[in-house]
Amino acid sequence: MQRFLMAVIVAGILMILPAGLRAQQISNNSIPCQSYYSEFIISAKSDTIWSRLNTTQTLADILGLEFRAGKNKMVDVGDAASMWSERDTGKVMLSYVKRRTEMRFVFEPDSGLYVSEDTWKLYPMGATQTRVTFLRRRTLFTAQPTSEIADQLKIYNETVDRVNAAASH
Numbered sequence: 001m002q003r004f005l006m007a008v009i010v011a012g013i014l015m016i017l018p019a020g021l022r023a024q025q026i027s028n029n030s031i032p033c034q035s036y037y038s039e040f041i042i043s044a045k046s047d048t049i050w051s052r053l054n055t056t057q058t059l060a061d062i063l064g065l066e067f068r069a070g071k072n073k074m075v076d077v078g079d080a081a082s083m084w085s086e087r088d089t090g091k092v093m094l095s096y097v098k099r100r101t102e103m104r105f106v107f108e109p110d111s112g113l114y115v116s117e118d119t120w121k122l123y124p125m126g127a128t129q130t131r132v133t134f135l136r137r138r139t140l141f142t143a144q145p146t147s148e149i150a151d152q153l154k155i156y157n158e159t160v161d162r163v164n165a166a167a168s169h
Contacts, residue, residue, distance in 0.1 A: 054094075064155060
């Protein structure tokens with residue numbers, strides 16, 4: 001009986017709260033999303049590629065960013081680093097990890113205009129090769145001109161080239 005009485009009191013308080021303390025509006029809008037996907041083979045062991053991706057300086061180089069501050073290794077979910085490029089400054093954070101198989105990184109720029117998620121999956125192929133899949137999703141909060149989409153595709157392809165080069169050294 002006391003629980004029922006408490007529930008009635010709480011419900012009554014919620015009904016008389018000023019409107020400013022409650023959600024005014026929920027919007028469910030379409031948000032543009034770009035997806036870029038590649039699958040390729042690198043002549044390197046998956047452990048080598050893994051170590052390049054979780055070393056923050058090398059990851060920054062692969063992504064075409066400059067490592068500013070933060071964790072030197074991206075090992076645990078939540079590990080983050082500040083990074084900079086000519087276009088953006090923001091944080092890269094490890095958002096998912098399945099050891100030696102899959103890593104997901106989120107880049108959130110200080111501008112807040114988009115969020116980018118990179119998913120790297122590694123599939124060992126014998127002793128010296130690894131099949132890699134790389135998916136980049138960019139969720140934008142504003143419309144983007146076609147010319148900027150072409151720039152993003154160029155940046156994505158350069159990232160694929162840089163991971164190949166990093167794994168080869």
